[in-house]
Amino acid sequence: MSRADVEIAGSGLAEVTCAWLLAARGHRVRIRPRPDAGRRPLLLGRSTLALLHSLWGIGEPAELGLATHRLTHRRAHWGADPAAPPLGAPAVVVDGARLAARLLDRLAAHHPEAVGEAPGGGGAPRWTVTAASHPEDRWTAGRRRMLAGETSLAPGQDDRIARLACTELAWLHLTPLGRGNALLQAMVPGPAAHPEKLLGRLLAGSALAPRLLGAPAAAVSLPAAPRLHRTPATAPSTDAPGRLLVGAGAIRYDPLSGTGTAQALRTAVLATAVVHAAATGTSPEALCTHYARRLRTAFRAHLDTCARLYPQAFPSPAWQYEIDACR
Template identity: 55%
Template structure:
C-alpha cells in the first residue's frame, strides 16, 4: 500500500496517520519536535497546551481514537456567555473537557507505534507546518492573548465563561484545582500581552473571578486564514503533499470547535490518499481538497461577520470586519453554498466511515 510521511506530531497529522494505518497504508512518523508555546501555554507548565474540547469534538475524538485518550482532563458541563453589550449573560449546557494538547498528542503517538522504518521515498507527505513562507490568504491582524491565572474560588469550576469589552472578548476555561486558562481576542498586535490581558479582565465581568491576572501571556496571530495551495499531487520523482491542521485552515476560536476542524482536515487528507490509491485522479482529489478548505474558510468568515459587527464598533475592529468582507467578495465565485462553520467533509464518504457529519455550533 501507499507509504505516507507524517512530518509532524500535531493532532491533525496523527489523526491522518491513524486513519491511513487502519486502512492498510504504511505510515512513517517524524521524530517528536520540541514543544513550542501555542495558545494558553504561558504559565501552564513547560510544553503544556491547554485545549477546550466541546461536545462534538469529544465525540469525534472518541470515534477516531476510542476510549482513554482524554483521561486526566478536567470535565466541564456548562458555558456562560455575554456577547456584545447585552446586559443578560446566558448560561447553557455545553459538555466539554479541558485537556493538555501535548499529552493528547503523546498518547496518539504511542497508539500508532513505531510506524514504517524503511528508507524508501514516500508517495505523500502530510504536514501541519508548511513553513513561514507558505502562501496563505489572511483576513486581518487580530491576536489571541493567552495565559493562566488562579481562580478566586475553586467552586463553580464546571463552567467556561465568555464576556466582551469594547476592545475584545475574554474567555475563562477552568483547568482543574484553582487554575484557569485566560484567553482574549484583540484587533491587532499587542506589545505587552500580559498588561493588555489584565486591562481586558479589569473591564470585563470576569476579572473578579480571578485572584490576579496572568503574570505572563503570549500573543498569537489569530485572524482566519487558508492555505492557497494546500495540496499537490505526486509527479515523477516527487511525492504528493497535503497540508493539514492550522497550517491549512485557521479559524477564530469563538465556537469551541477549532480542534474538531483541525482533525477533520486530517480526515480529509487521509480520504484523498486512500482514494488516490484506489485509482481516483490525485490531481482532481487535490483540487477538491483545496476547494473544501476554501469553502469552510468562507463559511467561517460568514459566521464571524454575524458575530463581530454586533459586538465591536471601534475603528480597529472595523478594519478586521472589512478584511473579512473583502475576502468573501474576492472568493465568491469559487464558494460553494453551505451553512456556517460547516465541517470539512470527506470526498468519498463510502470509503471513509469514520468521517462524521457536520454539526451546527453554538456561540
C-alpha cells in the first residue's frame, strides 16, 4: 500500500478524528487547526460515547480531564400528546470545543508528525479533508433557526433530567449543565430579529418556565435546518488535491435528532476509508461517488423522519414551509 499525503484543514471533532484514523493507518497527515470557536455545550448520548470509545479509546470525555455533567433521564412532551414519564437516557454534557482541543492534543502526543508544516515533511497533499464549505454549494431543507442561551435552574430542580416541550410555534429543550446552570434552546420556523426576546416569550408559554429562574439574558440565533453539500467529495486531479467534506460541512442533521455529533464522527470514518482505499488502488472517482451516495441516503432518511415528526406537533401554517421542505 502506498501512503497518501493528506491535509486536514480544521480542528473540529470530525477533522481531528479523521486525522487520528489516517495517521493510525500510516498515512502522512498535516492538520491545520482553526481558531477556537468558543464554548459549545454538547449532549453526548450512549451511542455517541460508544463511538468515541471505539475511535479514540476513551470511555468518557472526563478521561481527558474535561469538566462534564452527567444526565440520567430525558422527559419529552411532544405536540398534543401527554407528557411522557422520564425515560432512562444516560448522557454526558461537555464543551465540544474543549473536547476537540483535547483530542487534538492526543493526536499530537501519539503522532507528533501530524501537526507540522507539511504532511510527513513530504510533498503536496493528495487529499484535503475539511468541514468548511461554501454556503452556495449546500442544499438546505428549510429556514428554521435554533435560539440558544444559558440561564439558571430554579431551586429544587433535578439537574439530571433533560426536558423537551412544545408551544404552538416552537419546540424547546432544557439541558442541565451542572452547578445550577442550564442551556435553553428553542427551534422556530424562521429568522428571529431579537432572539433573546423571542426565547423569553417562548419560555413563558411553555411547561419549562417554572423549572428556570428566568429566561436567558442573552441568546444567539443559529441556522439549524438539515443541510447537505451537493458535492461532498471530489477526486484528485493533476492540478488539485481531492477534497472530502466532513462534519457539518458535508451533512447537518436537525438538532431534534440528537445524533448530529455521531453523524459528524461517521463522516470522518467514511472519509478515512475513501483515502485508504484510494491508496490501495481503488478508483478515487468511484470512491467519491460512493461517499456522496452514502451521505445522500442518510440525509433522505433523516428528512423522512423530520417530515413524520413535525406535523404531529405543529399543525400551524408557520411550520408548513419547513414540513414541505423535508418532503
